Amino acid sequence: MGNLFGKSKHASRVMDHDRAVLELKGHRDKLWNLQKRVEKSMERDKNVARRLMQEGKRDKAKLMLRKKRFDEQMLAKYEAQLENLHSVISSIEWTHIQSQVLKDLETGKSTLQRINESINLNDVEKILDETREAADFQRQISDLLGGSMTSEDDRAVEEEFAQMFEVRFTTSLFERTVIMVHCDGPF
Numbered sequence: 001m002g003n004l005f006g007k008s009k010h011a012s013r014v015m016d017h018d019r020a021v022l023e024l025k026g027h028r029d030k031l032w033n034l035q036k037r038v039e040k041s042m043e044r045d046k047n048v049a050r051r052l053m054q055e056g057k058r059d060k061a062k063l064m065l066r067k068k069r070f071d072e073q074m075l076a077k078y079e080a081q082l083e084n085l086h087s088v089i090s091s092i093e094w095t096h097i098q099s100q101v102l103k104d105l106e107t108g109k110s111t112l113q114r115i116n117e118s119i120n121l122n123d124v125e126k127i128l129d130e131t132r133e134a135a136d137f138q139r140q141i142s143d144l145l146g147g148s149m150t151s152e153d154d155r156a157v158e159e160e161f162a163q164m165f166e167v168r169f170t171t172s173l174f175e176r177t178v179i180m181v182h183c184d185g186p187f
Helices: 016-054 058-118 121-147 151-183
Strands: none
Touching (some): 016 058
8 A cells, every 4th residue: 555645656757858948948038037127227327317417417427328338238139149049949849849740750650560560461362352252253143133034024024113103103192182182171
């Protein structure tokens, strides 16, 4: 009994590519956060530089604009790194999909081979021959039955068929007349 409330022996397996993608996405998120912080800092530095210019502090205003310019350069680097990360993440995911497709194709190929190995060509040929023989036998029976009837027999069959049709036709006309008589009553 024992392990009723214990951990399962089959822990979820995290593949290397999953771990790599997760780490890359973590770095991407950090870069996004840095990018947002730098954008806010640039806006703040621009506003401070304006205020310093209005106060007549040109040197400090230039210093703030230099800081803003440095932040712009850093922002461009962050964007380039984000593009690289996105490219690497996409490549890893696409390669993983291709790998899965190849594995599935291999599984399908080996399954098809096992099925083909289980089919004996001699058995298939034997079954096809037996089917042809049965069809030939049936054709021979039909020919014998069809050939034993003379034209006189054919006429008798046609006459009997015509009589059956005539009886049914008159019966159905009679039934319609009776129904019509019953339907003609006052309503």
